[in-house]
Amino acid sequence: MISRTSIAAILLAGSALGAFAGQAPARLSDPDIPVSHSDRVYAAEQFSNTVSVSDPVDNKLLGVIKLGDPQPGNLSPLYKGQVLVHGMGFSPDHKTLAVVSIGSNSVTFVDTETNAVKHTTYVGRSPHEAFYTPDGQEVWVTVRGEDYVSVIDANTFEEKTRIKVPAGPGMQIFSPDGKYGYICSSFNPETVVVTVADHQIVGHVKQASPFCPNIAASPDGKQVWFTLKDIGKTQVFNAQPPFDLITTIDTGPITNHVNLVNNKNGSFAYVTVGGLNQVKVFKTDTFEQVATIPVGNLPHGVWPSGDGTRVYVGLENADAFAAIDTLTNKVIANIPIGQAPQAVAYVPNAVTTGDGKENLVPLGTAGQATLLKLGSKKQPGETSVSLFDQGLTQVLQASVTGLDPKKPYVLAFSDKPDGSGPLEGLSNFMTNPAGSAIVNAVGPIRQIVEADHKSDRRYLVVAASVDGKPGEVLQVQHD
Structure with a gap:
């Protein structure tokens, strides 16, 4: 017979090691993780070449991880840092960030406990986004300047294979069960579905336009949402075969990113609309718009907390985070961060020992x-x-x-x-x-x-x- 103490230990271990807590990109059945000082909110900042690190309890910037220099330093032929820090994904154990730099064709792997760079892997021309498979064994990187997804071994940080896709892959995300990878395109009007086990294309979804920068899969395993920046629309398709299109929503000019949230009010999609300086909120069952949230200049990346009670939005032309309470759909805080934040990641239990401030530097000129x-x-x-x-x-x-x-x-x-x-x-x-x-x-x-x-x-x-x-x-x- 298992004791109550043993059961508690098993549950605690499961909470620490589980994927992400019932919020995207995890399974709906995973437990929520309440907001705590162990959580971190990250943004990839394109013109300061930094990654900002914030504590969501206090909604306070702790510092930035400096991956490179601003101009003119990064124009030198001897420059070794990263350029145009842009994309971001994180590992299922919450311990590693994968940060993509478009201008230097790199993926930088950062330890979330110490904020130290563990490794930098160089891939093909103009990569855009990177994300871990749900089993944590591979990192898929969309190489937008070419026609493939670079598959990196998550243990050795070496490229192990390439998946050929329509030219200009924009972003990839995975079904919560780890069976499928969904890869939209920024240059061709086609999203493809690839089996994670053998890297084979098994599905095609027609995009209403060629320019998809962002894609998200619902925790219940039923839907995939992607944005179309050039025509201001968001599309939804069936996450399971035959991967048929479900609906197309007019969201507005410069529709940037989308992410999915589950809370006590239901299941919702949060879409950043850069041209309107708004986040629009839609029910995932009826696709009814239920809120319009003014947030500030050019909202871009968006990610929910581990319990779905908050959403963090990077404001590209305001150098700030907007923190949204998802139960009231009101902005509750603004956090100054680095220049032109792009992708955003909220990582529950990112720091389990210490204060998590190692290797961080002040914002400095990155905030000007x-x-x-x-x-x-x-x-x-x-x-x-x-x-x-x-x-x-x-x-x-x-x-x-x-x-x-x-x-x-x-x-x-x-x-x-x-x-x-x-x-x-x-x-x-x-x-x-x-x-x-x-x-x-x-x-x-x-x-x-x-x-x-x-x-x-x-x-x-x-x-x-x-x-x-x-x-x-x-x-x-x-x-």
């Missing part, structure tokens, strides 16, 4: 950015602009919305607040089918738009493109 707004006179908040400080220069990122779809435009400088007079082109861009775009540029832009002398100051505007040159001004800078 200038925020601007552009828009027409009637709608002044249509476009958000962040100037991420890189020393004497800044990386400009504009989340442009409110324009006509599939047309050329120019982000430009004007010497007049209303955009009148001569314009100097800064960056040409084409809007997507939803009339939005993410626009980047580099230069001493803050010094220009905040010049002390009016005669030296310039103002950012969005203008129509006429033969590649600025034409009619459509959006102007609002201080």
Whole structure:
């Protein structure tokens, strides 16, 4: 006969070793893990090349893991750090982060107890996301700049094989039982389903557009949700054969990431809509939208706590986390973090010994950015602009919305607040089918738009493109 003490020990061990706690990407039957000081919330930060580490109890940044330098240091031919830290996954035992850097073609494996880098594996051109199989034996990395998924041995950190898929794989996630891997594409309108055991494609799902950046599988093993950034839609398909499409939802311009939450109110999908600065919440049984949550500039990554009571959202153009209470669907905290957070991961029981602050450094210049707004006179908040400080220069990122779809435009400088007079082109861009775009540029832009002398100051505007040159001004800078 097993004693009560033995039963308690078995349950405790199961809780510590179990996949993730009844929340995505685990099984619905797994126990919830209440929010505690052992949990950590991570964000991969693209322009500071850092990973921020936060405590969800206090909603406080503990520090950042520095994986690389900002510009111009990372332009050196002798540079050894990571560039464009972007994607993120975590192991079933909660002890390892897999962090993808697009610009340096790498996957960095980080110990969650000590925040130390355990190994860096280099893969093909422009990897995007990485995630562990539910058994913890493999790490699948979507190599978006090519046409395969790199399969890495989780014990040796060496690539063991490649799974050929449609060119531009965007992200992969797994069924909670570990049978299937679901791989969407960022360059082709096709998601494929692959058996984890033998790496064979066994299913195909037609995407409504070619650009899928993110995908999530429901803990009950019934649904897979994926986002379409270019057309502002989210699609849902059956997680089991024949993998048929269930529904398509109009979510809004620059639809970024999706994740799934189970709480006492039911099962819900949380979708970040960058162009609207909102998170939209949908019931997973009826697909009814039940909440719209204003969160801040350009929401991107999203991940639930181990008990489903919270969702953490990375705000790409605000350098912050928004913490959402999922029972009220209200923002309860904002946490300053590094520059341009992309993927987000909430890891229950990430730290089981010590304070978990080893090898962390202060935010420092990684937290410095200038925020601007552009828009027409009637709608002044249509476009958000962040100037991420890189020393004497800044990386400009504009989340442009409110324009006509599939047309050329120019982000430009004007010497007049209303955009009148001569314009100097800064960056040409084409809007997507939803009339939005993410626009980047580099230069001493803050010094220009905040010049002390009016005669030296310039103002950012969005203008129509006429033969590649600025034409009619459509959006102007609002201080």
